Amino acid sequence: MSTDTGIQGIYFDNNATTMVDPEVVEAMLPFFTEQFGNPSSMHLFGNKVGLAIKKARAQVQELLGAEHDSEIVFTSCGTESDSTAILSALKAQPDRKEIITTVVEHPAVLALCEHLEKEGYKVHYLEVDGKGRLDLDVYRGLLTDQVAIVSVMWANNETGTLFPVLEMAEMAREAGVLFHTDAVQAVGKVPIDLKSSAIDMLSLSGHKLHAPKGIGVLYLRRNTRFRPLLRGGHQERGRRAGTENTASIVALGKACELAMEHMRHEQTIVRQLRDRLEQGILEAVPYSFVTGDPDNRLPNTANIAFEYIEGEAILLLLNKLGIAASSGSACTSGSLEPSHVMRAMGIPYTAAHGTTRFSLSRYNTMAEVERVIQAVPPIVAQLRKLSPYWSGQGPVEEPEKAFAPAYA
Amino acid sequence: MWEYSEKVQEHFFSPRNAGAVADANATGDVGSLSCGDALRLTLKVDPETEVILEAGFQTFGCGSAIASSSALTEIIKGKTLDEALKVTNQDIADYLDGLPPEKMHCSVMGREALQAAVANYRGEEWKDDHEEGALVCKCFAVDSVLIEETIRSNKLTTVEEVVNYTKAGGGCSACHEGIEEILAGVLAESGQTFAPSAKSVAVAMPTPPAKMTNLQRMHRIETVLESIRPTLQRDHGDVELVDIDGKNVYVDMKGACAGCQMASVTLEGIQERIIDELGEFVRVLPSQAMPRAERAYG
């Protein structure tokens, strides 16, 4: 949907995707025209490109703290990396028919697991508590020699909640089980040092850290048993065939370098912006609360539930003011269910539908935060006026009883 | 984000008749548990004439739920209860210049709230008989419950049959995996297994026809079209035969049918009916698809 607001937009939807950093654009552009060669070619058109990819690989390696640059495999996106990791583990260990994951993963993992269940695999979905946290004792009990792979996200895309993946990877290693983490939301926002961890595989996606869409990485620890998803040419040492997306690889390298430089900024300034936004909104809007684990989450994410109203309606009104955010409501996703993450945490329907995610980046400013703090309360009030659960200054008494519709 | 019409946006941003009617004498509360939307409709009905004097809504729901509620109240004000009951969810969608297929259930909710309010006014009990599942086919807005029930009651076993009975899967074909899954599930209930065939899904052709004169053939095609027209007219549309050229039957879709997404359903539907009637394969095409020279000179 488009709006003619005339105001400069405020982009608070960086967990969905990010703006490509102008320096990144500048770094990648020559690879469409001057440096268009195929890195595999035996002439100077290709040679320079090969060197550029090598540099990019080292930049990614640096951000991830990987031991070897050959552990970095470029893919087409986070989803491809996730699929490659999980399917590889199953193919390489045909006797192991179980997978451990969580109920709050991104569809890139969940939809694949649901599909694998139909093919006869057993998938254990770890549940979460009201703050989106896992029970590691339950996890420990599931780690048997039947499990081919554990796939647990580093940071949740909706709430920003961080999972203890370092600890979980150690536990998996002790049990002799492969460990993969979908770190699409974590890379660039939290410091990562893979060489000192027990993580075997990790997925990242360029467009979440100011690189373009359509480029991803699978980190693959040396000596991890692996079966490629795409076979063909020898690109990426035969682990991901297909001519390299050179411009985007160069871009991702640059983006990783910049993420490294801005890591402190992300951890301090962006966190302050987020905290101020959250505190400002919660103070001004009654019957609203933060979802997820406020003490242990990404520095850029605030997910706030506004009770008794619906998220898509909130987004449309915010959009009218040029403010971009996301919602866990059913109606924004095209499915009929509110977000599986909110349901997993046991958030009641009347609140789950009104969850709104504000996700910031290093491009946001305190002035923008203050504008959003001003904008939200009247929007919430306006929609509550329409809500059958609301009357005057608060929810109707015993809202679930006063309004108990006949459900279709 | 959704492609909302100007009209939907306008009714969302400035909803009409929002809030409860103060001295209402009819209330209808409905909700859709699956999508969490809920709606309360309050009416002030003239006890003498049964004319709806005032209508107000309160909605817990998305943009289209609010717009649909607003549209509904505008449509029914001034109507008698009986007239209002004739309002279909398609009428609500039309009033808003259309809703995305995923959002049609929002207009259904509006109509159900109205039925519930009328039942409430008349002291009857309103029971909802409509169950809604997840949307499977986006091209034709068909949900899983409808597909399941159709498979069960007609003992369907193939995707082709599901296309023929429900239209689901008859467009871009992206939903065929989902349809296969539903088929497998329903067949499993009775101990059967779904046997997919590798060949692509196509409408099965009937046995070869008995020979017919051209005139007979033309009459038969006209008869089929005549029999379909009342259905289309009910949806504010119409169809007209333009030309028959060998296996190609050219028609003009009119009114609400023209250009609407459902046109292809209707075209396909018409094609199937003609194929059944003639016992031979024909293609029903919009007249715009006629070869240029013929359109220019013919």
Ligand SMILES: Cc1ncc(COP(=O)(O)O)c(C=O)c1O
């Ligand atoms: C946690 C997580 N995993 C995977 C993905 C998918 O990444 P991509 O869009 O690059 O396939 C996303 C993006 O939305 C994500 O947030």
Ligand code: FES
């Ligand atoms: S989604 Fe069903 S045919 Fe296109």
